[in-house]
Amino acid sequence: MLIAGAFILFGIALIIGLLVLYARLIPKSALRFLGIFLLVISSIESALIVWILVYIWNSDWTLWSLSFNDFWKEQLTFIYFIKEWLYTWFWNDFLNLLFAFLPAVVFLLLRTMFTTVIGIWFLKLSRQPR
Numbered sequence: 001m002l003i004a005g006a007f008i009l010f011g012i013a014l015i016i017g018l019l020v021l022y023a024r025l026i027p028k029s030a031l032r033f034l035g036i037f038l039l040v041i042s043s044i045e046s047a048l049i050v051w052i053l054v055y056i057w058n059s060d061w062t063l064w065s066l067s068f069n070d071f072w073k074e075q076l077t078f079i080y081f082i083k084e085w086l087y088t089w090f091w092n093d094f095l096n097l098l099f100a101f102l103p104a105v106v107f108l109l110l111r112t113m114f115t116t117v118i119g120i121w122f123l124k125l126s127r128q129p130r
């Protein structure tokens with residue numbers, strides 16, 4: 001699990017570094033599309049956070065005990081096969097860290113903050129003159 005956490009941190013640092021170095025080379029229309037796409041994804045993730053919080057409020061789960069895996073099993077059973085398919089293709093410890101170890105609210109809050117910041121940054125870059 002520790003190696004998977006280090007792998008995630010290294011991957012995020014690498015992606016952010018590459019974005020900072022090469023973002024000006026991406027065409028403005030692509031930056032605008034990616035910025036809007038990431039902000040739409042952030043709003044969907046925000047709705048999912050609200051759904052999780054309402055589910056926690058109405059059940060026996062606590063904020064720190066409900067993992068994303070448990071939420072998928074109980075609330076998103078119609079797409080649970082996607083998670084099972086992911087486990088056949090990706091590193092299991094990496095997916096366990098994301099889906100089973102981290103609480104669902106923490107995982108989604110971090111992901112939503114990341115996609116929102118990157119989306120706003122892309123939109124700002126698409127409006128700047130070159």
